[in-house]
Amino acid sequence: MTMDAAIIHPSAVVEPGAKLGAGVRIGALCYIGSDVEIGDGTVFGPHCSVHGPTTIGRDNHFHGHCAIGGDPQDKKYTGERVELVIGDRNTFREFVTINRGTGSGGGITRIGNDNWLLAYTHVAHDCVVGDHCVFSNNATLAGHVSVGDHVILSGFAGIHQFCRIGAHAFVGMGAFVNGDVPPFVMVAQDGYGRPRGINSEGLKRRGFDAERIAAIKRAYRALYLGSASLEEARGKLVELADGSADVRALLEFIDAGERPLLR
Incomplete structure (x- = not known):
């Protein structure tokens, strides 16, 4: 276990084999699995769990009760080695959940850089999230969703499995998306979400x-x-x-x- 200059609360559990970069901080009652690698300067608040295989970049901030790298919620998953890869400088607020990939879906869930995932957001197996995105409270991605850069998902937005959200798109509060959203487009709640112009203010x-x-x-x-x-x-x-x-x-x-x- 590599823990040079890491600060680990006495109540936290860090399994042998975990790799912690310089300046990593692990809060009270956290669990870090053996097949987890955490980059320099990343911070975990209390009660977080990270299961592997998971690789986390540098300067991320996980607030309390995040559940990261759990098994995919997919009945076809049979325990094969699948991964979660998270980039740098992301913020994950309370109770965020992110699952690893599935063997039949590519095997990797990916989160890019400089994203904000607010409280209770969920990223399911095999999703790919770009950079500079904001997911507001309770926004949810089903499996195999692809999200481009600079996307905003408002509170309680739900994205159907295998959908794609193009770069600079904006999905309004409570909208349920069951088709691909092109880049630049705004989607508003109307039963299932419907396009309502372009995201001109964001652009x-x-x-x-x-x-x-x-x-x-x-x-x-x-x-x-x-x-x-x-x-x-x-x-x-x-x-x-x-x-x-x-x-x-x-x-x-x-x-x-x-x-x-x-x-």
Whole structure:
């Protein structure tokens, strides 16, 4: 067990084989499993548990009662070696739960860098979460969900298994998403969530200029406003993509999908 310069509360349990980086702090009544690696400067509040195989980067902060790296909640899981990989500088608030992957689903759940997962959020097996995302209280990802960078999930949002959420998307409070959400799009509660424009305010905050936002709005209108079929809308997006990298990214997202697009 490597614990150089780590600070471990006397009531915590750190199993032999765990690797703790410099400056790691383990709070009261925590459990750290034997197949866990924790990067420098990461902090655990009281009552957290980390099961492995799990690799956690540096300068993460886990508040009280987080349950990290547990077995996948999947009946097909039979004990095969599966992993959780978490990047750097993430914040996980109280009672966050994140499961490892499944053997049939790729074997790894991944969380990127600089994310905020607020209280009671859940990330299920084989999910992939990008960077700079915010998951508000009780937001939930079912298995195999992919979330791009700079995505915001509002409180009580629920994402169906195998769905994709494109970069810079915004999912409103209580919305249930059962299809792919393209990049830049806002989804609001309406039974199952429905597109309600683009996330223009979020794009402005991230430095998108008026010209880029206008191009994204034109693409949104082509895709969602009017009576055009998806194939017809796609043809219009091909035309719009010629002058916009953002529209090209939107088109690539649509073309890569396996689940129906949320429309």
